[in-house]
Every structure is written in structure tokens, then in C-alpha cells.
Amino acid sequence: MTTTTAAPKSQGLAGVTAGETAICSVGQGKLVYRGYAIDDLAEHACFEETAFLLLVGHKPDAAELSAFKDEIVGYRRLPVGAVNLIKEISKAPGAVPMDVLRTVVSYLGQFDPNCQDISPAAEQTKSRQLLAQIPTIIGHMQNVIDGRDIVEPDDSLGHAANLLWMMTGQKPSDESTKVVDVSLTLYAEHDFNASTFASRVIAGTNADMHGAVTGAIAALKGPLHGGANEKAMDMLLEVGAVENVDSYMANAFATKAKIMGFGHRVYKQGDHRAPILHALGREAAEKIGPEATKWFDVGEKVQKIMLDEKDIHPNVDFPCGMTYYALGIPVPQYTPLFVAARITGWCAHILEQHATQKLIRPIAEYVGPENLKW
Ligand code: CMC
Numbered sequence: 001m002t003t004t005t006a007a008p009k010s011q012g013l014a015g016v017t018a019g020e021t022a023i024c025s026v027g028q029g030k031l032v033y034r035g036y037a038i039d040d041l042a043e044h045a046c047f048e049e050t051a052f053l054l055l056v057g058h059k060p061d062a063a064e065l066s067a068f069k070d071e072i073v074g075y076r077r078l079p080v081g082a083v084n085l086i087k088e089i090s091k092a093p094g095a096v097p098m099d100v101l102r103t104v105v106s107y108l109g110q111f112d113p114n115c116q117d118i119s120p121a122a123e124q125t126k127s128r129q130l131l132a133q134i135p136t137i138i139g140h141m142q143n144v145i146d147g148r149d150i151v152e153p154d155d156s157l158g159h160a161a162n163l164l165w166m167m168t169g170q171k172p173s174d175e176s177t178k179v180v181d182v183s184l185t186l187y188a189e190h191d192f193n194a195s196t197f198a199s200r201v202i203a204g205t206n207a208d209m210h211g212a213v214t215g216a217i218a219a220l221k222g223p224l225h226g227g228a229n230e231k232a233m234d235m236l237l238e239v240g241a242v243e244n245v246d247s248y249m250a251n252a253f254a255t256k257a258k259i260m261g262f263g264h265r266v267y268k269q270g271d272h273r274a275p276i277l278h279a280l281g282r283e284a285a286e287k288i289g290p291e292a293t294k295w296f297d298v299g300e301k302v303q304k305i306m307l308d309e310k311d312i313h314p315n316v317d318f319p320c321g322m323t324y325y326a327l328g329i330p331v332p333q334y335t336p337l338f339v340a341a342r343i344t345g346w347c348a349h350i351l352e353q354h355a356t357q358k359l360i361r362p363i364a365e366y367v368g369p370e371n372l373k374w
Contacts, residue, residue, distance in 0.1 A: 014265060019200075019360075023054060023348045024191045031272050033189055034058070042276050047159050047184040048072065051344040054189055055127050055351070068128075069158070075132035076153035076162070078104075079111045082133075083140060083150065090144040097141055097332045098221040101339060102214055104137045105130065109210030116208055118354050126209045127347035134343055135159065138336045139166025145330075160184060163340060167333070176327050179284050180337070183323065186273040186316055187338050189345030195219035195226065199346045203353040204360035216346045217339055223260060226317070226342070229334040232261030233321030236298050245301040253309065261318030262306050273316035281323025292326035 010016045024033050031038040034053055041050055052060040052068045060068060078086075085107055090100050109115045112129070114122040136153060143150050143166075151169045153162055160181035164172035172180075190196065199216035203209070220226035239248045252259060264271055278296075285292035299322050306312050324334050353360075 012265075018192055018197070018362075021191060021349070021352060022057075023345065023352060024189045026191045026266050028267065028269055029272050031190070038186065038272060039276060041185055042182050045185060047181045047188070047341070050185045050188050051131060051159075054344045054348045055124065071128050072132045072159065073153075073155050075129045076136050076155075078108070078133060078136050078140070081111065082108055082137075086137060086140045087144055090141045096221075097138070097145075097336045098217065098227070098339075100141050101134070101137055101336050102217040102221075105134070105210060105217060106214040108133060109208065109214075112210065115210055118203075118206060118208060120351060120355070123209055123347070123351050123354065127344075127351070130209075130213060130343050130347065131159075134336075134340045135163035135166060138333060138340060139163065141336075142167040142330065142333060143169070163337070164327075164329075167329070175284055175287065179280050179323060179327060182280055183277055183320060183337070184341040186277055187320075187341035189342070189348065193225065194222070195342065196346055196349050200349050200353045201360045203350040204356075204358060206354070206357075209347065209350050212350045213343065213346055216342075220339060220342065221335060226335045226338040228260045228315070229317035229320040229324070229338060230331050232318050233295075233325050233331050233334065235260055236295050236302070236321065236325075239298055239302070241294075242297050242301055245298060245305065249302065249305045249309075259302065259306055259312075261321060262310075262312045262314055264313070264315045267313070267315070270313035271315040274314045274319055277316060277323055278314075278319035281319050281326060284323065285326040288326055295322045295325055 022034070024031070033041060033050065034057060036045075036053065036059070041053075045053070048069050049060055049065060052065060056064075082104055085104055086100065089095060089103060090097075108130075112126065114126060117123075139153075140150050148169060151166045154165050157165055158177070158181070161172050161177040164170075164176060164180060192200070195216040198219040199212040202212040202215045223231045239245055249259075251257075282293070282296050285296055299318065303314050303318070306314070320334060320338075321331075324337065325331070329337065
């Protein structure tokens with residue numbers, strides 16, 4: 001067999017450095033956005049500040065933040081064609097919120113006169129538009145699913161509060177807003193994860209931002225990536241009660257089933273984001289009551305068994321499931337909320353990739369048959 005390269009092979013590109021980025025650094029127990037540690041950002045920065053940091057590259061001053069927030073608020077409303085599309089497809093048989101979101105983001109490219117323009121100025125504008133429009137898509141979709149009239153954005157509310165408002169038509173508490181705001185910051189960016197890498201591969205061909213984001217949403221949906229936050233909660237609901245955890249886990253281990261929300265390609269000693277969200281989510285659940293804390297009790301027992309028996313830690317998707325459930329967010333919207341956050345990281349990476357003007361095109365080692373005659 002012939003090989004064309006001496007480069008090391010890797011299953012799933014594990015451990016391969018596939019390029020450079022100035023946006024984010026991921027290491028054991030360490031996650032840094034443009035030089036700022038994630039625990040510092042989770043404690044001190046609101047999501048809009050984090051979004052500005054990722055997209056523009058520095059911490060905003062008060063005037064920059066205010067202008068950025070105003071710009072986002074101004075982009076929240078969708079073209080009527082997109083609203084009609086959401087109404088049409090959200091209740092289609094088998095409709096999955098991540099698919100609805102992907103379709104509408106792709107469709108929005110059609111309405112954007114700058115869609116084909118991949119200059120930094122045009123892409124900064126498109127980043128802000130997508131950041132503003134994605135919560136509106138999620139909100140409208142949920143309104144249609146719930147059979148209520150479309151809830152328009154509330155320009156007086158910040159990003160996280162407006163997202164919750166549009167989904168429910170009810171003003172969220174300060175506590176729910178804070179928890180969702182921090183979750184968005186934790187989810188915003190994560191270097192060359194699968195969806196971001198997908199967006200960079202698409203952008204690497206000089207394709208447009210809406211196309212690259214559409215591909216990224218498709219990649220995030222998978223249960224081994226962003227879809228794990230929904231699957232983690234589905235699993236806890238299936239377990240049902242603390243007293244069922246032992247038998248559920250014994251059966252999962254016997255059948256070699258994956259426990260969703262555990263394990264990570266990079267973090268082998270734990271995902272730094274998970275305990276931050278777990279603590280916030282549990283605190284919020286305790287104020288809500290036993291129906292909310294119950295799922296943390298179940299989840300903590302699952303977590304203890306995974307650590308004791310497999311030495312596998314939870315990733316951020318595990319506490320996310322319990323936390324969003326406590327806040328009353330419908331499970332099929334957990335991954336769309338991940339999109340509402342990760343759109344910032346994706347757009348920053350698409351800008352960075354377009355600036356390199358470099359195609360991403362690795363090579364494969366051929367392992368198929370040779371020298372056949374037709
Ligand atoms: N449950 C049970 N066993 C696991 C799990 C898990 N969640 N994760 C890893 N393992 C085992 C795996 O079976 C393998 O065992 P063995 O060596 O005996 O075959 C070993 O640990 C190594 O796992 P791997 O799948 O080869 O590791 P990877 O780096 O290729 O995969 C992963 C990482 C995230 C895909 C994997 O841990 C997984 O499937 N986790 C469940 C899905 C999940 O929670 N995804 C979210 C990822 S992080 C946040 C995000 O992107 O949203």
C-alpha cells in the first residue's frame with residue numbers, strides 16, 4: 001500500500017493541532033477567551049460583554065458596550081418571510097428545533113444584501129445580526145409549538161432576559177436571567193470543537209458566513225456534541241428517581257451504553273465549566289423547590305458513580321440539562337440555546353478563518369482495495 005505522507009495518524013483528529021487561533025485556549029482545567037479565564041468571565045462579565053470580547057477582540061469600555069447592546073437590540077426582529085417560515089415548519093410532523101433553527105438561519109442569508117460579502121466589516125455586521133436574530137427564531141418557534149401568538153422582542157431587556165421573555169411571554173426573574181446569562185457565557189466559545197471546526201472548513205473555501213453557521217448548527221446538533229445537553233436530561237427523566245440510579249447505571253455499564261453529558265475529547269480531569277454551572281443551577285433549583293432539586297439529586301448520584309467506577313467527569317452539558325429543566329425551559333430547546341451562545345464563537349472563528357485566506361484540506365490514508373481491473 002502507498003502512503004503519501006509521514007504525518008501522524010489520528011482517529012477523529014484527537015490530539016492534532018489543526019491551526020492557530022487568537023480567540024480561545026482550551027487546556028486541562030483551563031478555558032480562556034482572548035486571555036480572560038472563564039471563571040473570571042462567568043463571575044464578572046455579562047454575555048453581551050463576552051460576545052463583544054470574542055467578536056471584536058478586547059474588553060469593551062462602557063461606550064462600546066452600550067453601542068453594541070443597542071446594535072443587537074436593533075437587529076432582533078425578523079423579516080416577515082422568516083416569521084412565516086417559522087410558523088410553517090415548527091409544527092411540521094417530526095420537526096426538531098435544531099433543524100428549524102438551521103433552516104431559518106440558512107433562509108435569512110437570502111434576505112441579507114451582504115450575504116456574499118466576506119469582508120471583515122460586513123462579517124462584523126452579520127455576526128451581530130445573527131446574534132440578535134437567533135433568540136428571536138427560538139422564541140417564535142417555541143410560541144408556535146405552544147400554540148400562542150408570536151411574542152415580539154422587548155427592547156428594554158438584555159440578551160438573556162429577552163430570550164426567556166420571547167420563549168414564554170412572561171418576564172423572567174432576575175435569578176433565571178442570571179443563570180441563563182452565565183450559561184451563555186460558558187457555552188460561547190471552545191476553540192476547534194466539532195461545530196466550530198466545521199464552520200472554519202466551510203469558511204476556508206471563502207463561502208459566506210450564513211453558510212458556515214448553517215453547517216455549524218448541523219454539527220452542533222449531534223448527541224456527541226451540543227445535542228448532549230438534551231440527551232443528558234432525557235436520561236435523568238428516564239432514570240426518574242434517586243433510588244433507580246444504581247440499577248440504571250449497572251445496566252448502562254453492562255450494555256456499554258454511553259452516559260450523555262460525561263467525558264470530553266480534551267478535558268480528561270474534568271470540564272472547568274461544569275462545576276460553575278452546576279453550582280449556579282443547584283442554587284436556583286433550591287429556590288424553586290423540590291421538583292427542581294430532585295433532578296440535581298438524581299444527577300449527583302449518576303455523577304458519583306461515573307467518577308467512582310469509570311473516572312469519567314461530567315462535561316458542561318450535564319449540569320446544563322438539570323439547570324435548564326429547573327428553569328422550565330423545554331428540553332428540545334437546550335441545544336438551540338447552546339447555538340444562541342456559540343454563535344459568537346463561530347462568527348469570531350469565521351472572521352479569523354476568512355482573514356487567513358487559507359483552504360482547509362487535509363489528506364486521508366487510503367486503506368481500501370488496490371490494483372482492481374474494471
Ligand atoms: N459514557 C461512558 N463511557 C464513556 C463516555 C461516556 N459518556 N465517554 C467516554 N467513555 C469511555 C469510552 O467508552 C471509551 O472507553 P474504552 O476506552 O473502554 O473504549 C473511553 O471512555 C474513551 O472515550 P472516547 O469516546 O474514545 O473519547 P473521545 O475523546 O473520542 O470522545 C466524547 C469524547 C465527548 C465524544 C465522549 O466522551 C462521549 O461520547 N460523551 C458523551 C456525549 C457528550 O456528553 N458529549 C458532549 C461533549 S462536551 C460538550 C459539547 O461539545 O457539547
